[in-house]
Amino acid sequence: MNGIEQSLIGGVEGGTAILLPSLGELIGELSGVINLGTEGCMLAGALGAYAVAVTTGSALLGILGGIAAGAFFGLIHSYLSVYRKADQLASGLVVWFLALGLTSVFGTGYVNDSITPLTIISIPGLSKIPWIGPILFKHDILVYLSYALVVALVVILKKTRLGLLLRATGERPEVVGVAGNRPALVQLIAVTLGAGLAGIGGAQLSVGYVGNWFNDMTSGYGFIAVAVVLFASWKPARVMVGAYLFGVVLAASSVLQAHGIAVNQYLLDSLPYLATLIALIAVSKKGGSNAPEALTRALTDTT
Amino acid sequence: MSIFSPLAPKQDPPLDDLVNHEVEKKFSWSNLYRSSNMTFLLILTYIGSFFLFGLVALARGANPFGVFGAMLQSSVLNVGSIEQVILRAVPISLAALAVAVPARAGLVNVGGEGQLIMGAVAATGIGVAIGASVPGPIAWVAMAVAGAIAGAIWAGISGVLRTKMGANEAVTTLLMNFVANDVMLYLIYQPWRDKFSSGQPQSQPLAQSAQLPALFGSQLNLGVVIALVLAVVTWYLIRKSHWGFALRVVGGNQEAARRAGLPINKLLISSMLVGGSLAGLGGMLNLAGLEYQLVPGITASFGYVAFLASWLGRHDPIKVVVASLVFSAIALSGNGIQLGFGLDGSIVDVLLALIVMAPLFLSKTRKAAAK
Structure with a gap:
């Protein structure tokens, strides 16, 4: 196995931890609410999943714990920003801080515990394809879940009334209200669901890819996930590409290190953030016009 | 108002509507009632914050009281800790003022952490070289200038990205924090590493x-005076x-x-530059x-605490400084909890978040009252 293949495999494995929160953030932003607390929801999801996995001995059940923990913080954020009209960016960051504090307080007990992480499932037949097989079809269950989610989201957004309702809420909540729906409720549910996905993303780290829990273990992945959505101009397929791109950058830096290539570890560590920034710069100008209108309004209303 | 061209079309709404900010109201009993009502609600929600924090402590088996x-005890009850x-x-x-200045122009600067780090990095570079x-x-002046410039550059990058590329500044400043931290770690672990220290x-x-x-024989230094003066200067700059x-x-x-x-873009960038230099x-x-x-974690998340402080003080420089003092006390009191109860000191982050949630929770009430 050479370095490039290793980076790609790791890119999908680690990229999934960014992809799931990004998809969740996409759902929320399409409804008109940005969640900078995605980082906190991931962190909570990582601990929630790990705690349940330690208690029940099942990493699969842990995923449910991750969803619940992430969704809980998403609920706080969406309640504050939708029903209490708080500034979305401030509310998101406060939720992140809350999650940061709570996970370090309640997580100390789990630092020395160990778990059996999610098993790697090789898809029969597909995983035998040279190159593509090991890269795409030899992963834990959450990776396959993320594939399914991308497809499901594309279909739901394009073909169903539900998708229309979500997008309409993100563009013109007043109109959705006049039509007899409850835009605030749509936003609350969208953001909470999205935060649940962020929680699964955290679970992908704690009970999957990394297989361990430590304080602040998401180290900014949640913020990268938010940036990926902007980078992808709110399109699910592009979110997938973006997330894997950063997954590969992450994986490549550890592969480089493993091969003893003399690059400073901390400079490598900064690569994903730099890559995100550069990607944002590259697409920002034309992507902006694609933004859901209610989101743009919420972000420019500074009173 | 002189900045408005006399040729502006007559149908422009009056400035107060355009700016729709806290318009100073004449005194009236109903206003007093409304504002004291708001204060009362705010106090109630702050009490709620402390109550919830107490529950968290209780859940970890510690007596909230x-x-x-x-x-x-570990923050304000003796001179040393004060x-x-x-x-x-x-x-x-200072990092909170760095949030407050761009906020005046509608920008969200979450990069206080990275700007603090880069200020410290630049000051170390100069200070070690010529100190x-x-x-x-x-040496002090050289270090201060270097620090201010470094902070301004770090924030200015996000300002330029916002104005030239339309990149959301909240996201870019956040990402820049992580880059700043990695730059600092790189310097500490390699080129700047002190060969004579162990550990x-x-x-x-x-x-x-x-x-x-x-x-005056205390632990306080010139920095305290400088911070106070800068707070007043900032107040003057953005208010007057x-x-x-x-x-x-x-x-x-x-x-x-x-x-x-x-000149909108120039104004936006200048607010980030001033904020970053602070x-x-x-x-x-x-x-x-x-x-x-320079040590790893030198900022101890102060940049984020500062962001919360600026929101608590509603970006008013004087209130922001008061909020920073309160938050500094809370942040420091984490040590006391850790020593006395064996709980992780980060438990104070929970309290900081809950306190800032109070005004966020009341946003709707405040917006309704402003109408």
């Missing part, structure tokens, strides 16, 4: 003369100066600003007045 006692609170409030309040060979005051990697310490001396007024117009209504012929200076004062050398 004991925890509050330990927090007071001085520590004030010293730590210096970087916090031993020039008189103290020259944790750190930079060389500043020469004695380059460290800010203590004042032409520049501050222009920022407020841009932040309130960009369309009005455009029609008035204000935070950079905060990083320098933290280094030269408290830490004396």
Whole structure:
């Protein structure tokens, strides 16, 4: 196995931890609410999943714990920003801080515990394809879940009334209200669901890819996930590409290190953030016009 | 208002509507009732914050009253800790002002952390290089200038990305924090590593003369005075100066600003530059007045605490400084909880978040009252 293949495999494995929160953030932003607390929801999801996995001995059940923990913080954020009209960016960051504090307080007990992480499932037949097989079809269950989610989201957004309702809420909540729906409720549910996905993303780290829990273990992945959505101009397929791109950058830096290539570890560590920034710069100008209108309004209303 | 062209079309709404900010109201009993009502609600929600925090402590098997006692004990009940609170409030309040200035123009600067770090990095570079060979005051000024410039550049990048590329500044400033931290770690672990120290990697310490001396036999130093002066200057700049007024117009209504012929992009970038230089200076004062050398985690998340403080003070420089003092005390009191109850010191982050949630929770009520 050479370095490039290793980076790609790791890119999908680690990229999934960014992809799931990004998809969740996409759902929320399409409804008109940005969640900078995605980082906190991931962190909570990582601990929630790990705690349940330690208690029940099942990493699969842990995923449910991750969803619940992430969704809980998403609920706080969406309640504050939708029903209490708080500034979305401030509310998101406060939720992140809350999650940061709570996970370090309640997580100390789990630092020395160990778990059996999610098993790697090789898809029969597909995983035998040279190159593509090991890269795409030899992963834990959450990776396959993320594939399914991308497809499901594309279909739901394009073909169903539900998708229309979500997008309409993100563009013109007043109109959705006049039509007899409850835009605030749509936003609350969208953001909470999205935060649940962020929680699964955290679970992908704690009970999957990394297989361990430590304080602040998401180290900014949640913020990268938010940036990926902007980078992808709110399109699910592009979110997938973006997330894997950063997954590969992450994986490549550890592969480089493993091969003893003399690059400073901390400079490598900064690569994903730099890559995100550069990607944002590259697409920002034309992507902006694609933004859901209610989101743009919420972000420019500074009173 | 002189900045509005006399040729502007007559149907323009009056300025107060355009800027739709806290318009000063004449005194009336109903206003007094409304504002005292708001204060009352705010106090109630703050009590709620402390109550919830108490529940968290209880859930970890600690007596909430004991925890509050330990927090007071380790922050404000003796002179030594009060001085520590004030010293730590210096970087916090400067980084909080770095949030407040761009907020005036409607920008969200979450990059206080990175700007503090870069300020400290630049100050270390200069301080270690010349600190031993020039008189103290020259080293201080050089370090302060370097720190302010570094902070301004770090924030300015996000300002330019916002104005030229339309990249959301909240996201870019956040990402820049992580880059700043990695840059600092790189320097500490390799080129700047102090070869004579064992254990944790750190930079060389500043020469004695380059460290800010203590004042009046206390632990306090010149940094405290500088922070206070800068708070007043910032207050003047954003409340009383032409520049501050222009920022407020841009932040309130960009369309009005455009029609008035204000240089919107220049104003936005300048607010980030001023903010960043304040935070950079905060990083320098933290280094030269408290830490004396670059160590991993030197900012101790002060940049984020500062962001919360600026929101708590509703971006009003004077209130922001008060909020920074309170948050500095709470942040420091984490030590007391850790020592007394064996709980992770980060439990205070929970309290900080809950406190800022109070005004966020009341946003709707406040917006309704403003109408």
